[in-house]
Amino acid sequence: MTRLSERLQQANAERQLTVRQIADIGGDGVDKSTISRYLRGQHPASPRDDVLQTFSKALGVPVQELRELAGRPGGEAAPYKPPPEVNQLTAVQRRALDGIIRAMAQPHETNTEVSTVDELASERKTPVSKPTRSHRSAAAPSPYSDDAGKRIRRQQDADAEDSQE
Incomplete structure (x- = not known):
């Protein structure tokens, strides 16, 4: 027992x-x-x-x-009450947040209820594309994506040629 x-x-x-x-x-x-x-x-x-x-x-x-x-953290007595801003989330976002909370509350278990990005995307009306090089550069611009970056690259190339001489 x-x-x-x-x-x-x-x-x-x-x-x-x-x-x-x-x-x-x-x-x-x-x-x-x-x-x-x-x-x-x-x-x-x-x-x-x-x-x-x-x-x-x-x-x-x-x-x-x-x-x-039961071998789990004691936590709080009262149930978690999310902030009012949660009402602005879509159903897909809420399920993703629920999955995150479950995963955090049970870190030693594999949580099969957490949806993958593909599962969540399949429920959206507009498809979610997977990150590609163009998406990464739009989200996190490379230092070489503007004129200053081109100047830096040219300077690096010139420095490399000078060091070879």
Whole structure:
């Protein structure tokens, strides 16, 4: 049995709640079979945060404690609330941001829900082209892309010829 399951059983022994009551009080939509598995110690090595939140609400155990018992950083008790500017993002941008947040919250796991650039691009109405030389020069101009750059290149060429003589 895991330390997490032992702590959940201990807290539930004090409250004497049924699996159904834990699910109802927790209110996060976690099904009864999941709750039962956690109480028996048959849960994944890295529990989902919504499950931990459910147990926290129902059993009165701080969610940070449950996260730490599960081998994860304690984090904050309250859910993250993004700034109001997030409402200006498109659906594709929001999914990308969600993927970044998931990846940051679970750095030791491979996150299969993070979308690739190609997956996100396929959902856009206008295609996103992959970076090419012309895109790079437009985004980050080369010092050789203007007249000053040409002068520098000519000076370097002249210096190279002088050094060969």
